[in-house]
Amino acid sequence: MEYALLQDNGGSNAPSYAAITKLEHWPEQPQGREQSLVSQLQTTLEIQQQLNIVSMAAGKLLPLAWLQVHTAVGDFIASGSKAAIYEHRSMLILNQQCLAELVYQSDSAFTPMLQRELLQLETEWLFALRNALVVSRLQQMALKDTLTGLGNRRFFDDSLNKAVQLAKRYDDSCGLMLLDLDNFKQVNDIAGHSTGDELLIAVANTMRDTLRITDSVFRFGGDEFAILLSAADTASAELIARRLLKTINQIALCQKYQVTVSIGLALLQPDQSLAQLFTAADQALYQAKNAGKSKLRIAL
Template sequence: MEYALLQDVAFSSAPGYATITKLQHWPELPVSAEQSLVSQLQTTLDIQQQVNIVSMAVGKILPLSALQLNTAVGEFPARGSQVAAFEHRSMLVLNQQCLAELVYQSEYAFTPMLQRELLLLESEWLFSLRNALVVARLQQLALKDTLTGLGNRRFFDDAIAKAVLLAQRNDSSCALLLLDLDNFKQVNDIAGHAAGDEVLLTVAGCLRDTLRATDSLFRFGGDEFAVLLSGQDADSAQLVARRLLKVINQHHLCQQYKVSASAGLAQLKPDMDAGRLFKAADEALYDAKNAGKSTVRFA
């Protein structure tokens, strides 16, 4: 599904979902019941919170089993959503631009009269939703590398701090893998920056295709990449690192330009904070480059 406006608007992620309770009364709204839906929606630019507000408003029209907003920046379901017998889909369009798709599910049929009521409710959401999507785009631009779409250094600094705290709190595994491309400078010097960009996109694709969705990928800039491994992947981090290098080094485009990858790996230890974990991986990467490149070294 493509959403025209969202070519200029990107993702937002926010915790907090409205609970859908089938055939039960909705909880009191967090704002005054006398406020209109438009007024309530104008209190937040958070997409998920807007879904929460709309879900409670829809619950006053009919008992819902599920409500989900689908956008180019992600899917935002109401918590507790369950498949039901009847489904109704509606496109949210503003100024001939499709913002999103709204999916309702209920054990009751969506009669023409109910659909008209829902359409009126949706019309009150359009401007607030558009504004929330614009904010989400700005958030992505601040956290994403514009070429590869991977997280940037700012995003990485926040993510590694959270990953370390979470691992220590849950007594779980966490590992950091730093990758640097070998002989990359000669690609830009000889074949041009367009070829260099193609190599970087290829490496980013190799990372995405090889790792799980739960692993976090980043590009620092230049030809440096980072991977935060958690859970089972962190336990088998050495195998993951070798597999990544094999995929990158054997890719036909990397072979064409004689580009390979070196990597440094560090496993979180009880006495480490985020800074020490990064330093250990960085030192291991330095050792890998000095060892002849196209290899992995472990801290």
């Protein structure tokens, strides 16, 4: 289920950061439990934390077993949720804009009186949730490539740093693949940039479908991509790389314009720094490009 959180035509409906921080954007609430809940919700702009706060409040009204929220920026489940017999769904709407859908589950029936009580809780959440959704959306936009939806260079730098730190801390392994499309420039020259964009989107979708759920793919810009492989050894990493070579070559647009991919692969060594890992993968990619089209080279 998708919801229109922000309008892209000028962003007129999206509050600014300044608007988010002004207290006058919060409606006045009566004293007591209502004010306490609103105050708690104002302490965080994390959707997951807000959901946990609402779940605790709802748990005081009935033996709540499950609470989930569906939003345009993702689905979130309250901590400790377990499936139950009875279910109640509610749409969260603010200023004629659908923010999210809440899904409650309980071993007790949702009577009309309980539904009215839950509606009051939801009303108190609306402004905090709206602000959290705006911030989450802005964060996603800052870390995503707008054409392909893949992580951008900024997101890659942060993810690579975390992956290397975790691998060293837990004596684990990780791998880095750098990819560059062969003959891509001629697509823009022959068919135009719109066709080039279609090809890049097709390549991005193919990589998503080919990689494991634990791997992450990023677009540097142009026709350059990077992939972080978690818990990878040489054999499994090479298998993934060769599978990518095959699947990308089979894309219809790639075949039409004779576009292939070159890949440089490096696995983190015990004595390597983040910069050294990247340099190793980059040098392997350079060797693959020099060896011809549709080649894989592995850093030794």
